[in-house]
Amino acid sequence: MDGTTDPRIDFARRLRALQETIGLSLRRLEVESERTPRRRGEGTIRLKRSTIAGMTNLERPVRPQLPNFEVFVDTCLRVAAEKDISLPPELGDREAWNQAYRDLGEYVDRYPRKSMTPHLNGGSPAVEDAPHPAPANAKPLLTRRRVLLATPVTLVVAAAVLSPWWLREQQPSTPDDSSDDGVYSPLGRLLSGPLAKDDPVWSVAVGALKSEALAIVGRADGTLQLWSPVTGRARSKPLAGHDQPVYSIALNGAVAVTGSVDGTLRRWDLTTDSPTSVRLGDKLDAGVNSVALGTVDGRPVAVSAGDDRTVRVWQLTTPELTGTILGEKLDSEVKSIAVGTINGATVAVSGSADGSIRLWDVTGRSPARLLGAHQSTVGTVAIGATRNRVLAVTGSEDGYIRRWDLTATHPTGTVFGDRIYSAVKTVAIGTVKGTTVAIAGSDDTSIRLWDLATGHTYGNGLTGPKKGAESIAIGNVGDVSGRAVVVSGHWDGTIWTWNL
Structure with a gap:
């Protein structure tokens, strides 16, 4: 240690x-933490993403409580063992971690600083002192043999308002068509408050049902729910189907397909007053992260991306069949998938935990093609068409959004704008007032728009939510005169909508 580094930051x-x-995203570490047994036989802990972000914040890190620290490290070491990942001694030695935690505690006790965390029971937050530099003779908490670059994460502490789904928080007044830039009004409308504590909205889809706009949301408790983004009313109660969080929803007409951490896909019939579902094939050995819909040889199919490192094709007309693996298992988990058409052929683009982007022939007649890579996990991808080009947009935890021209001989990933120093969690493509746009939500709470054809910023983004979007969807539906309806789901359990 150079004598100026705060050991809190070093830890x-x-x-x-x-x-x-180990390649664990915030979301995956949260899920895996609940599977980790406690050392002293206590009940399991599910680390919140905000807790993980605070522990790993490189500007003002939060000193973790002992149970959270133990579950964080034990989860990482367990997953490393399951994946047969060889760790350097300074990261893989459990006793060294214990000693590092004790050293951190001694340092913090000796050099305390005031907390920036607001008092949840009232009163003003204390002003934080400048970080104390480490004494020249302070010993390192751990000695690393290599340097790993990381993206800064900002921790925001706020009190969430929790309410049942039938009790709404007060909604902002509906915005008019005017805006500062003359393109659209960026102000969103709260569609629903959280239904329960610690129940994020992981997935959303937008379409139309019975000539009315429809939004479907999937939650951490494994339920699905239908909403009207126009009237602001729920069109169904929460629908049971999955045992664990619903990470993805694909919608086509009155048919939806959902993918879950529980390793299953379900096909939903939305035509009934209380939509019903059937499981597709067998339960997989690992979670399903993403699903998209398409057509192959005139038959409707679902394409899934999973933690079993596969891309699979599922026949919707024969739900008893398990999805067929395209190609072979990849080197890392597949985190995102999107389906499109190039010259009449159905294709898919996938993003993986190792950052790789691949183009797939969904018929399986041609091998997958590696397009390029991000620096970190690619958790979201979308496909759209503009100016006779078919384009894919990918978002990554490295803070970059890239556009790939799938019609080019050698597609390359050009970057949209500057790097976002926060994970990009969700992207979608749609049309706003005749312009094909890409929309992206990130952990810094921003929702940004770009003109898909030019790559230039479109408008001033979307505003309203206080938490970053975990999922976002856009559709053009008839009951609002073809205008774009955008719906987003958030970590705090809220659902927001915009009429552009």
């Missing part, structure tokens, strides 16, 4: 190095 940096070496 956070090493926690992040452990997490990134």
Whole structure:
């Protein structure tokens, strides 16, 4: 240690190095933490994403409580063992971690600083002192043999308002068509408050049902729910189907397909007053992260991306069949998938935990093609067409959004705008007032828009939500005169909508 580094930051940096070496995203680490047994036989802990972000924040890290620290490290080491990942001694030695935590505690006790966390029971937050530099003779908490670059994460602490789904928070007044830039009004409308504590909205889809706009949301408790983004009313109660979080929803007319952490896909019939579902094929050995719909040889199919490192094609007309693996298993988990058409042929684009982007022939007649890569997990991808080109947009935890021209001989990933120093969690493509746009939500709470054809910023983004979007969808539906309806789902359990 150089004598100026705050050991709090050094400890956070090493926690992040452990997490990134194993390739665990915030979302995946949260899910995996609940599977990790406690050392003293206590009940399981599910680390919140905000807790993980605070522990690994490189500017003002939060000193973790002992149970959270133990579950964080034990989860990472367990996953590393399951994946047969070889860790350097300074990251893989459990006793070294214990000693590092004790050293951190001694340092914080000796050099305390005031907390920036607001008092949840009232009163003003304390103003934080400048970080104390480490004494020249302070010993390192852990000695690393290599440097791992990490993206800064900002921790925002806020009190969430929790309410049942039938009790709404007060909604902002509906915005008019005017805006500062003359393109659209960026102000969103709250569609629903959280239904329960710690129940994020992981997935959304937008379409039309019985000539009315429809939004479907999937939650952490495994339920699905239908909403009207126009009237602001629920069109169904929460629908049971999955045992674990619903990470993805694909919608085509009155048919929806959902993918879940529980390793299953379900096909939903939305025509009945209380939509019903059937499981597709067998339960997989790992979670399903993403699903998209398409057509192959005139038959409707679902294409899935999973933690079993596969891309699979599922026949919707024969739900008893398990999805066929395209090609072979990849080197890392597949986190996102989107389906499109090039010259009449159905294709898919996938994003993986190792950052790789691949183009697939959904018929399976041609091998997958590696297009390029991000620096970190690619958790979201969308496909759209503009100016006789078919384009894919990918978002990554590295903070970059890239556009890939799938009609080019050698597609390359050009970057939209500047790097976002926060994970890009969700992207979607749609049309706003005749312009094909890409929409992206990130952990910094921003929702940004770009003109898909030019790559230039479109408008001033979308505003309203206080938490980053975990999922976003856009559609043009008839009951609002063809205008674009955008719906987003958030970590705090809220659902927001815009009429552009």
